[in-house]
Amino acid sequence: MKSVAHEEKRPTKPSCHLKGKKKANYSTYIYRVLKQVHLYTGILCKLMVIVDCSEGDLLQRVASEASRLSLSNKRRTLTGREIQSAALLLHAEELG
Numbered sequence: 001m002k003s004v005a006h007e008e009k010r011p012t013k014p015s016c017h018l019k020g021k022k023k024a025n026y027s028t029y030i031y032r033v034l035k036q037v038h039l040y041t042g043i044l045c046k047l048m049v050i051v052d053c054s055e056g057d058l059l060q061r062v063a064s065e066a067s068r069l070s071l072s073n074k075r076r077t078l079t080g081r082e083i084q085s086a087a088l089l090l091h092a093e094e095l096g
Contacts, residue, residue, distance in 0.1 A: 026055045062086050 027048050034043060043051075065086035068076050 024056060027052045027053060030055065061090055065089055 030048065030051055031043065034041060061088075062083065066078055066082040069082045069085055070076070073082075
């Protein structure tokens, strides 16, 4: 027979120090904007996850491009001008 002396212990509920860092979630804001645009339209939970993920990716790309623009202009502060230029650079084919 196997010995049961070295049995793994699992906590019943996670401690505060074991919890991971919260990830940015835009689903609340996406839902609010949806209700402002189309009052009687809803969204499925799975679709909200996809839209939330794509929004996070979009914001990450804009922030990276704005950071590159700021560094190329030898500035350490990110302003609205860099954000606007980054958005134009990333979406030039869609806007024009």
